[in-house]
Amino acid sequence: TxxxxxNLEEEVYMMQHEGFVSxxxxxxxxxxxxxxxxxxxxxxxxxxxxxxAIRSYDFVKNEDEPCVxxxxxxxxxxxxxxxxxxxxxx
Numbered sequence: 365t366x367x368x369x370x371n372l373e374e375e376v377y378m379m380q381h382e383g384f385v386s387x388x389x390x391x392x393x394x395x396x397x398x399x400x401x402x403x404x405x406x407x408x409x410x411x412x413x414x415x416x417a418i419r420s421y422d423f424v425k426n427e428d429e430p431c432v433x434x435x436x437x438x439x440x441x442x443x444x445x446x447x448x449x450x451x452x453x454x
Contacts, residue, residue: 366448370399370409407448418444 399406423433
């Protein structure tokens with residue numbers, strides 16, 4: 365569900381999904397306001413949103429490994445390692 369929280373920068377439209385077609389407007393399309401799983405830009409838009417959110421908590425992205433963030437608070441150092449598993453298991 366992570367990819368459902370990405371914001372889209374461009375206008376994206378999709379056909380109404382089979383089984384959910386409006387009886388009143390069967391020829392209309394849906395304009396997406398957020399990314400959905402399966403869009404080419406879904407993972408990137410989610411990552412941008414995550415990066416903006418985590419930086420607002422004073423985390424700093426590691427320059428050599430962009431999935432690692434660090435935060436220093438006094439004598440405490442916190443590392444956040446980002447990992448998204450996008451594999452389906454049977």
